Amino acid sequence: MALSKNAKIYIAGFTIIAVLVIATLLLVPGDFGGSDDAGGSEAEAHGYEPWTDNWMADLGFELPGETESFLFAVQAAIGAIIIGYFIGVNAGRKEVAEEKSKNEA
């Protein structure tokens, strides 16, 4: 069975992404720390002293570090659920339209 144009694009796209990510992890030395933290360190290396720490933590509003992965997952889930809903609604609409045109024929 011949693949559709979209299927070929998806296969090529996901393959390139997988190769890029896996090759980076395997071939590049480094601890893969965050670039946000690296930016702060670079500012300090240029002699900049941060004028405040996380003032919300000083006010007593700080979630434990262990919850970070949970909250990142929540953030990703919010996005993924909405995208999944969008795709599902479109698939349902398409099915209904095809069914309708079949019945009319």
Add this chain to the structure above:
Amino acid sequence: MHIMEGYLDPIWCVVWFAVMIPFFVFGVIKLRKILAEHPEQKMTVALSGAFIFLISSLKLPSVTGSSSHPTGTGIAVVFYGVGVCAVLSTIVLLFQALLLAHGGFTTLGANCVSMGIIGPFCGLVIWKLLRKANAGVFVSMFGAAAIADLMTYVVTALQMTLNVMTATGGDFISCFADFMSVYAVTQVPLAIVEGIIFGMFAQYLSTARPDIFEIADSNQINPFKTEV
């Protein structure tokens, strides 16, 4: 691209908030108009925000040996423009500042200017140029999303450079080169990954919902035009 609490002098926090506010206000006005006059587009607006939520939560490894995250603003800016993109990005930045200690409240203006305004603006210009040149939706969305992502980090490097330069009297060129290597060089492969993801989704939309691109075609580059 999240500039952390304390890493921008108060004067720069004020400057970047002053830049952000007009875009944000026009974005809110446009968003309200879209929801009032075109309620059928609620789902597309939600989709635009959902991509920012999802994509900006993914920390990916890069060739520089550090990790960073894509921005996910491609769909939002291509369909609804810079103002709406600024509003949606601010929601995500607030979520991250409040719950994840990523970024901060004093630096929210600067982070919104890079992620929600200037980066996406560059992406939107690329989208319009490529569409004018009759490029397909995959290529156009790839270009828009990748440039929006990359330029976000270039702007962050510039913001950090200006702050350090005025605070310490450092040399602009050497500061900017250092921050560019931390932010923008790290971001190049991630921008390519983001471009591919958005390109694939645009390709999906072109067959599942081709009508949706009428929204993108009527979208204007000028962020202060609120006609919908």
